[in-house]
Amino acid sequence: MLTKLAGGRVYDPANGRDGAVGDLFVRDGRIVADPGPGAAPDEVHDLSGRVVMAGAIDIHSHIAGGKVNIARLLMAEEHRAAAEEPCGCRGLATPSTHATGCRYAQMGYTAAFEPAMLPSNARHAHLEMADIPLIDTGGYLVLGNDDLLLELLASGAGEAAVADYVGFMLNATRSLAVKAVNPGGINAFKYNQRRLDVDENGPFHAITPRRILTALAGAVQRLGIPHPLHLHGFNLGVPGNVEATLDSIAAVDGLRLHLTHVQFHAYGAEGDRKFSSAAARVAEAVNRRPNISVDVGQIMFGQTVTASADTMAQMNNAGLAHPKKWVMMDIECDAGCGVVPFRYRDKAFVNALQWAIGLELFLLIEDPWRIFLTTDHPNGAPFTSYPELIRLLMDRDYRLARMAELHPALPEHTILGALTREYSLGEIATMTRAAPARILGLTDRGHLGPGAVADITVYTDRPDRRAMFEKPDLVFKDGRLIVRDGVVVAFLQGRTHVVEPAYDPTIESWMARRFDERMGQRLTHFRIAEEEIRGGNGLIRHACQPGSF
Amino acid sequence: MCPFCGLGCDDLTIEEEPPSTLTVRSTDCPVAREGYSRTTAAEPPRVAGIPVPLEEAVEAAAAVLAAAQTPLVAGLGTDVDGARAALALAERLGAVVDHALSDGLYRNLAVLQRTGWIATTLAELRNRCDLLLVAGPDPAALHPRLFERWVAPAPALQTPPSREVVFLCGEPLDSTRAALSGLSVTVLAGDSARVGDAAASLAAALADPSRASGTASIAAGDIAALAERLAKARYAVVAWAAAAFDGTHADLTVERLVQLVRDINRHTRCAGLPLAGHDNVVGVNQVCTWRFGVPLRTSLAGGAPLHDPHRFAWARYAAVADAVIWVSAFRPEVPAFPAEQTVIALAPPGTAFVDEPAVFIPVGTPGIDHSAHVFRSDTVVALRARGLIDRGLPDGASVLKAIAAALPEEAPAC
Ligand code: SF4
Numbered sequence: 031m032l033t034k035l036a037g038g039r040v041y042d043p044a045n046g047r048d049g050a051v052g053d054l055f056v057r058d059g060r061i062v063a064d065p066g067p068g069a070a071p072d073e074v075h076d077l078s079g080r081v082v083m084a085g086a087i088d089i090h091s092h093i094a095g096g097k098v099n100i101a102r103l104l105m106a107e108e109h110r111a112a113a114e115e116p117c118g119c120r121g122l123a124t125p126s127t128h129a130t131g132c133r134y135a136q137m138g139y140t141a142a143f144e145p146a147m148l149p150s151n152a153r154h155a156h157l158e159m160a161d162i163p164l165i166d167t168g169g170y171l172v173l174g175n176d177d178l179l180l181e182l183l184a185s186g187a188g189e190a191a192v193a194d195y196v197g198f199m200l201n202a203t204r205s206l207a208v209k210a211v212n213p214g215g216i217n218a219f220k221y222n223q224r225r226l227d228v229d230e231n232g233p234f235h236a237i238t239p240r241r242i243l244t245a246l247a248g249a250v251q252r253l254g255i256p257h258p259l260h261l262h263g264f265n266l267g268v269p270g271n272v273e274a275t276l277d278s279i280a281a282v283d284g285l286r287l288h289l290t291h292v293q294f295h296a297y298g299a300e301g302d303r304k305f306s307s308a309a310a311r312v313a314e315a316v317n318r319r320p321n322i323s324v325d326v327g328q329i330m331f332g333q334t335v336t337a338s339a340d341t342m343a344q345m346n347n348a349g350l351a352h353p354k355k356w357v358m359m360d361i362e363c364d365a366g367c368g369v370v371p372f373r374y375r376d377k378a379f380v381n382a383l384q385w386a387i388g389l390e391l392f393l394l395i396e397d398p399w400r401i402f403l404t405t406d407h408p409n410g411a412p413f414t415s416y417p418e419l420i421r422l423l424m425d426r427d428y429r430l431a432r433m434a435e436l437h438p439a440l441p442e443h444t445i446l447g448a449l450t451r452e453y454s455l456g457e458i459a460t461m462t463r464a465a466p467a468r469i470l471g472l473t474d475r476g477h478l479g480p481g482a483v484a485d486i487t488v489y490t491d492r493p494d495r496r497a498m499f500e501k502p503d504l505v506f507k508d509g510r511l512i513v514r515d516g517v518v519v520a521f522l523q524g525r526t527h528v529v530e531p532a533y534d535p536t537i538e539s540w541m542a543r544r545f546d547e548r549m550g551q552r553l554t555h556f557r558i559a560e561e562e563i564r565g566g567n568g569l570i571r572h573a574c575q576p577g578s579f
Numbered sequence: 580m581c582p583f584c585g586l587g588c589d590d591l592t593i594e595e596e597p598p599s600t601l602t603v604r605s606t607d608c609p610v611a612r613e614g615y616s617r618t619t620a621a622e623p624p625r626v627a628g629i630p631v632p633l634e635e636a637v638e639a640a641a642a643v644l645a646a647a648q649t650p651l652v653a654g655l656g657t658d659v660d661g662a663r664a665a666l667a668l669a670e671r672l673g674a675v676v677d678h679a680l681s682d683g684l685y686r687n688l689a690v691l692q693r694t695g696w697i698a699t700t701l702a703e704l705r706n707r708c709d710l711l712l713v714a715g716p717d718p719a720a721l722h723p724r725l726f727e728r729w730v731a732p733a734p735a736l737q738t739p740p741s742r743e744v745v746f747l748c749g750e751p752l753d754s755t756r757a758a759l760s761g762l763s764v765t766v767l768a769g770d771s772a773r774v775g776d777a778a779a780s781l782a783a784a785l786a787d788p789s790r791a792s793g794t795a796s797i798a799a800g801d802i803a804a805l806a807e808r809l810a811k812a813r814y815a816v817v818a819w820a821a822a823a824f825d826g827t828h829a830d831l832t833v834e835r836l837v838q839l840v841r842d843i844n845r846h847t848r849c850a851g852l853p854l855a856g857h858d859n860v861v862g863v864n865q866v867c868t869w870r871f872g873v874p875l876r877t878s879l880a881g882g883a884p885l886h887d888p889h890r891f892a893w894a895r896y897a898a899v900a901d902a903v904i905w906v907s908a909f910r911p912e913v914p915a916f917p918a919e920q921t922v923i924a925l926a927p928p929g930t931a932f933v934d935e936p937a938v939f940i941p942v943g944t945p946g947i948d949h950s951a952h953v954f955r956s957d958t959v960v961a962l963r964a965r966g967l968i969d970r971g972l973p974d975g976a977s978v979l980k981a982i983a984a985a986l987p988e989e990a991p992a993c
Pocket residue numbers: 581582583584585586587588606608609610611722723724725
C-alpha cells in the first residue's frame with residue numbers, strides 16, 4: 031500500500047529540510063522516494079499548511095522497571111484522585127504502561143527509552159516495556175556500582191577485560207546503551223558511606239569514582255556502542271556540584287560522554303542563599319567540547335515523584351519528601367533505588383531557580399544536536415509537560431510572563447530575563463527527533479528520508495506552541511495512522527531497540543563462577559533469551575562500530 | 580528454575596519418569612517436592628460436570644461472564660503472561676481483581692503505601708549482611724531454602740566475612756537450625772504475637788539504652804544487648820514473612836519493623852526483607868501495578884481503576900460477586916464458594932471441588948508444562964522457568980485470551 035502525505039511543510043533536519051513544502055510517500059511502513067507521476071497512491075492526506083516532522087524520540091524517561099512500580103505504589107493518592115475524574119490519567123507522574131504509550135503517542139512521540147535498567151531488574155523492565163503500546167522502547171543498562179565490575183577493576187583488569195564484561199552485560203540484558211549512576215556512590219552507600227569524592231577510594235573494593243567513570247567511557251568506545259556513556263553524575267542536587275560536573279567532563283579526556291539531567295548538576299554555592307546557577311559554566315564547557323552531549327531534566331511546578339538508582343543522593347533528599355514517605359532499596363549487588371515523592375513549588379526560591387537553570391541551559395547551549403529535551407520523567411516533571419516546555423523555549427514573551435509569577439528573588443539570581451533566544455521549529459525537530467536518533471544510533475528513525483521507518487507526526491502551525499505540540503493532527507507509527515486529532519485511533523505494538531556488541535566470551539567463565547558463588551542465580555538464567563522480548567518478535571539491533579568514535 | 584515459593588532456586592535436579600512423573604532429586608524442599616509431584620494426567624474441560632471440548636468450555640465461560648454484573652477475577656495463581664491475560668479479561672468485564680494469597684502481601688504493601696521503607700534483596704542479604712534479625716515465625720516454613728541458600732554462605736562482600744543470626748519472637752525450625760549450624764545463632768523466642776512490641780522496644784533502646792524495657796516475654800537486658808548489636812552491625816537485615824503473622828492488624832507489626840529499620844539506618848546500614856509470595860503473588864501484583872497504575876485488590880468497574888485493599892479483597896468481594904473466574908495454575912486447589920455463585924475454574928487436572936463449578940478448564944502449571952516468567956519474592960528479579968513436560972494442557976494465558984476473544988466485540992479505549 032502506497033500512502034502520500036501531500037504538501038506539508040517538512041522539518042527534517044537530518045536531511046537538510048527546514049520547512050520547505052514537499053510530499054512524502056510511505057510504502058510498507060517505510061518512507062520511499064517519490065515513485066513518479068505514474069504511481070497511484072492508495073491513500074492521500076492533504077497536509078497543505080501543516081507542519082510535518084518525524085515521530086519524536088525521548089532519550090531519557092523512566093517508564094518501566096522496579097522503581098517505576100514502587101513510585102506507582104507510593105503515589106496511590108494520585109491514582110485515587112485520577113479515578114474520580116473522566117480520563118484523569120492525563121497528567122499523572124506515574125501513569126500505567128497503557129497510559130504511558132497513549133500519552134506519548136498523543137504528543138507525537140513514537141519512541142521513549144528507559145534510562146536506568148538495573149541488570150538484575152532487566153527482565154522485569156522488558157516485560158513491562160512490552161506492555162507499553164504504540165511506541166518503541168529500549169533500556170540503558172546501569173553499571174558502575176555493580177560489585178562484579180568494581181572487583182574486576184580492583185583486580186587490575188585491563189581495558190579489554192572491562193569491555194568484555196560490559197559487552198556481555200549489554201547482550202545478556204538486551205540493552206541499548208550504558209548508563210552510569212553516581213559511579214561508586216551507590217555501592218559506597220551500602221557500606222554506610224553517605225558521600226564519596228571523585229578521587230576518594232570507595233569502601234571494600236578501594237576504587238575511585240573517577241576510575242569507574244573512565245573505565246566505562248573507555249569500554250563504550252572500545253565496543254563501539256553508538257550512544258556515549260550516559261552519565262548521571264555526582265552529588266545530584268547538591269549546591270556546588272558544578273565542580274564535579276566539569277570534573278567529569280575533564281575526566282573522560284576527549285571520550286564521548288552524555289551528561290543526563292544536567293540541570294540537577296549545574297548548581298553553584300554562591301550568593302546570599304548559597305545556591306546559585308552554574309548553567310553558564312556548564313554551557314560554556316559543552317559548547318567548547320563536541321564530545322559532550324546533555325539532556326536537561328527540566329523541572330516544572332507541581333507534584334511529582336523522584337525515582338533514581340542513586341540511593342546516596344536520594345537518602346539525602348528523603349527529608350524533603352512530599353507527601354512524607356519514601357522508599358530506598360539496595361539491589362542485588364548491582365545498584366539500588368530511591369523513590370521520593372516531591373512537589374516543586376513556584377513560590378519556593380530553590381525550585382524557581384532550578385526551573386530557571388534548566389531554561390538557561392537550553393538557551394545557552396548552542397548546538398541543538400547535543401542538547402535534548404527531557405524532564406527526566408517523572409523526576410523533574412511528568413513527560414506530559416513537554417508541550418509547555420517547548421512553548422517556554424520558543425516564546426520569549428511567554429517565558430518572561432511565567433518568570434514574573436515565580437519567587438520574587440528569582441530575577442536577581444538568573445540571567446534568564448536577558449536571554450533572547452527563541453527555538454525555531456527546525457531546532458525543535460533537531461532536538462526531539464533527528465538528534466536523539468543520531469545519538470542512539472537509530473539510523474532509520476528520527477528522519478524522513480527514503481528508507482526511514484514511517485514514524486511521522488503532523489501538526490497545525492499554531493502560534494501557541496504548547497497547544498500545537500500537545501495535540502498533533504496525525505501521528506503515524508510504522509506507516510499506520512495511530513492518532514488523529516489527539517485521539518488514539520489504532521493500537522499496535524512497538525519494538526525494542528538493542529545493541530549486541532562483540533566481546534571475548536572467555537569472560538563468561540569468570541562471571542559464571544562469581545554468579546554461582548554469590549548470586550543464587552546461574553549466569554545462564556540471568557541471560558535474557560531473544561524469545562523473552564515481545565514473544566521473540568521485538569528486537570531491533572543497531573550496529574556497533576568498535577573504535578570508530 | 581523452581582517457580583513455587585518466590586526464592587527462585589535454580590539448582591534443582593528433576594527427573595522425569597514417563598509418562599509425566601517428576602521427582603525432585605537435589606533437595607528435600609517440601610514445597611518444591613510437592614509442587615513438582617502434582618502432574619496428574621490431562622483431563623478434558625467440564626461444563627456443569629460434563630466433559631466437553633476446550634472450545635465449548637471457553638464459549639460457556641464467556642457466556643457466563645458476559646452476563647455477569649459484578650464479576651470477580653481472582654486466584655490469579657499464574658505466571659506473568661497469565662496475569663496479563665487475566666487482567667485484560669478483567670478490564671473487559673469491569674471486574675474486581677485479586678490474588679488468592681494477597682493477605683501477606685497486603686500487610687507489607689499497606690505499610691509501603693503509608694510510610695515507605697528501606698528494603699533489600701536476596702543477593703544483598705547473602706553477600707553483605709553481617710547480622711540477620713528474623714522477626715516473628717520462621718519464614719522457612721513458607722520459603723524452605725531461605726537459610727540454606729541465602730544465609731548459610733559467608734558474606735563475600737564484607738570483611739571479615741562473618742554473619743550472625745538472631746530470631747526474635749519466633750523459633751527456628753529444625754531445618755533452619757541445621758542450615759545455620761556453622762553460624763552464631765541467638766533465639767529470643769518471646770511471644771510471637773507481639774513482634775511489633777519487641778521492634779518498638781528495640782527502637783527505644785537504640786535511641787537511649789537506658790530506656791530498654793522487657794517486652795513480649797523478652798528481658799530488658801536482651802533487648803538492650805540486641806539494640807547495641809544492631810547499631811554496631813555493618814549491614815543488618817531485618818527479615819519477616821508477613822503471611823505468617825497472627826492477628827487482624829498485622830500491618831501494624833510490619834510498620835514497627837519498618838520504623839526500626841529506619842531508626843537503625845541513622846547509625847549504620849540496615850534494610851528490611853519483607854518476604855511474600857507463593858504462586859507468583861509478587862509477580863502478579865507487579866503486572867497489575869504496571870498495567871493499571873495500582874496494585875491488586877482493584878475494581879475495574881468504573882472508568883479508571885479503583886484500588887481499595889479492604890473492599891476489593893477477594894474473600895470479601897466474593898460475597899457480592901455474581902460470577903467468579905478463579906485461576907490457580909500452581910496448585911490443584913479452589914476455595915469453596917456459595918452454591919448460588921457461578922464459578923469458572925482454571926486449575927490443574929485432578930483439582931477436587933466441594934461443588935462442581937459451572938465451568939472447569941484444566942490448565943498446565945507454569946514452569947512444568949510451559950515456560951513462564953515469575954517474580955522472586957524480593958520483587959526485583961524476574962525469573963524464567965522453562966517447561967519440563969508436555970501433558971497436552973493449555974496454558975492459563977491462552978485459555979484466558981480465548982475467553983476474552985469469545986466475548987462480544989468492544990473497542991479498546993485509551
Ligand atoms: S525454597 Fe522455594 S524456590 Fe527453592 S526449591 Fe523450595 S519451593 Fe522452590
